[in-house]
Amino acid sequence: MPLSSAFIQKCRDLLGDRQVIADTESLRVYECDALAAYRQLPELVLLPETVDQVQALLALCRRYRVPVVARGAGTGLSGGALPVAGAVVLGLSKMQRILAIDPENRRATLQPGVRNLAISEAARPYGLYYAPDPSSQIACSIGGNVAENAGGVHCLKYGLTVHNVLQIKLVTMDGELLVLGGGGLDTPGYDLLALAIGSEGLLGVVVEITVRLLPLQPRTQVLLAAFASVEQAGAAVAAIIADGLLPAGLELMDKAAISATEAFAHAGYPLEAAAILLCELDGMPEQVEADSRRTRRLLQQHAATEIRTAVDETERKRFWAGRKAAFPAVGRIASDYYCMDGTIPRGQLAHVLQQIGALAEASGLSVVNVFHAGDGNLHPLILYDANRAGDFEKVEALGGRILELCVAVGGAITGEHGVGHEKLNQMCVQFRAAELAQFHRLKQAFDPLGLLNPGKAIPSLHRCAEMGRMHVHSGRLPHPDLERF
């Protein structure tokens, strides 16, 4: 159903025409996020500049029963900001002020549209930085990071967004402003802060974020190790963690990733290796030296065929250059690729890579594997050609199988990209009816009309029942109070 002209006029009254986008050409920018395989042209995009405007808009949308899809920088990889028919897109990109850098308490307070990297840039003069660093950090916004609980290369040591946010202000669908969290380790009442982080725009719209800043590490060291098999690389990862080392980053690339990357970025990776590990250590110089020695010893014990230590900052950056260029590099060898995101127990690493290989072969597709190995977060890149009919359907099917494999080995269908539109079916595999029903009840407690980002992140019980993933008693779902979801 198209939006009523009365509603659109009220939006214009609230924001002024400059902050309302309704012409098809300009709307085109908003038809997808970075998961560009799915598109839906929105009818109206609203670009508020103040918290008051967000509150007023949500209250207005509620009055008119208009669904709302919030959007940050549009860099999300699971379709969380994909427009929904009949809904408005609420773009937070104009709210991009850094409200405070507080070096004494090591905090920064930010509007949601502030770019991730801009936080660390603003904190640098004080010797501080913001730890989570998604690979899109030059473009992605802190509001989107909160919505998706974004991670990055360093989350093994420094955690995801949820571990680095102290407080948020959240506007509910009523237009009410909630202040969640605080400065301390504990806050009284239910932990609505953790609940809201990663809720993918389904519970409210984040309009202000206070993050923790960390002191810049005085020393950073990177080791590169090559292995003759993925199994050996996986065993080395397990040994490093088991030894009590906590690298800032611990990345694994398979042969296909090494070869694609090397051709593009010339990082000097050993092309004959079946897998390489990049291990970054940071901290005080004495600690980094000691950790580096221990890591080298462990790598040797686990049959590394070659171990290099970056001698200076230039070489360190070169070691990373390949890994960081992995996605564009793959973009050169295939016309399109689809980046998956799942998590597995570290011990399952070699087994899962082998299974992914078998699944890919069966479907006739190629897969390049890049892992945040330390925390078991895998990013298989499935190569395909979007212009070849039926290719994307095969990719979707293979992607689904890979996620289901993650669940089967005791892992999860997300690592840092969220569920969004992409992984709805796999949610039926990850969870039983009891948990899904509780998710829906919780959603009702925030958004009883179901207007916030409808159809995302949590599948309806009907959807799971149709997939055969939920037991249906004589035509009724196990949770009849939730049948309308």
Place this chain on the structure above:
Amino acid sequence: MPLSSAFIQKCRDLLGDRQVIADTESLRVYECDALAAYRQLPELVLLPETVDQVQALLALCRRYRVPVVARGAGTGLSGGALPVAGAVVLGLSKMQRILAIDPENRRATLQPGVRNLAISEAARPYGLYYAPDPSSQIACSIGGNVAENAGGVHCLKYGLTVHNVLQIKLVTMDGELLVLGGGGLDTPGYDLLALAIGSEGLLGVVVEITVRLLPLQPRTQVLLAAFASVEQAGAAVAAIIADGLLPAGLELMDKAAISATEAFAHAGYPLEAAAILLCELDGMPEQVEADSRRTRRLLQQHAATEIRTAVDETERKRFWAGRKAAFPAVGRIASDYYCMDGTIPRGQLAHVLQQIGALAEASGLSVVNVFHAGDGNLHPLILYDANRAGDFEKVEALGGRILELCVAVGGAITGEHGVGHEKLNQMCVQFRAAELAQFHRLKQAFDPLGLLNPGKAIPSLHRCAEMGRMHVHSGRLPHPDLERF
């Protein structure tokens, strides 16, 4: 209203007589938790031994509309397990099996009645331990730790319970079993794990917990520093944290605490000091050495009048002995004491201690201060005589003022003890109507009949309105849909 005999009989049928307590003498044990100033004799205590029994009991209670107060070891300090008239107490103490120690994945899976210290004892042969260490760790249970999001001396570095739990199984008031969380950093869907931790028995009953185990640190070092003023000690704390050091523990004791403790534990604390700091550093030997040097330098720069470094494990234990005996030591100089728990920004430490002194003097009571200074968690102990009429009312009033002071300086009314029965009024100070209303809506999503631990943790909007803390429009609360709370 007394419990119906039909209900009691059904409980006996489910559990057998051995697991049902109904005689007054035995019930007396359950009339309070460690906040013994508040007591209520329960009518019936149920002691399930299996998850199935918990599920059946909760479903039964729901059917008979009987409220349920879950109880761990009864060591809580905020009255979270205080019985409620008309409710049953659900004791989890018989469910105390360690289900698995998994050294490879560094996890332990536990029944809720397992004692906190027993986890580390079981993990020790594998070189592992469980980090959160409430001072009651010899007695308190992991289930209670989860319910209250317990902390301990080392939570500055290692976090609270919420930061160390990977998964829980939660039985809802429907008798449904939910599996929340998983092994990875991120889990899809709403973060019900973080939500449930610290929810004080209001959302469900925890029947199984999987915790993260950490490698035992190869080296631990403790420094003791004395100061001529609390301000200087506070400045030293701020300087240590600002320098990027992350001590495992950083404790402050004021003059009254030093003197009470020294008389009891003979730890060799400097009696002439206005305050002492205990700073524990742990990690690899090289790192501990380097951190220790940096810490000493900072302490010197911040006017420490004396700095001692424990030369061996015996001296380290002696340094801690005083701090650990602080509560019993205070029990010797006063017939009764009341332990408060609040959090403040570190920078407010000296100011808050001074204000607490002024408030105490105005009320004619003495206060002894013990701080987890590193994370701003204070534990003022208010001394009184329970047998003197009117004394406890003065203590309650002073305690309330101290918590409100925490809120006024930007802190919180909890640190690690929870809200329970104790801090309901201060919740009206900590939160505005919008957040409290959202808490109640969330509670309804789990427990629509309000049967789980009623009257705890989240005050009714009416209560706050009566305190004058909430604006009431022509006799109606701002959230009319929540009037029944």
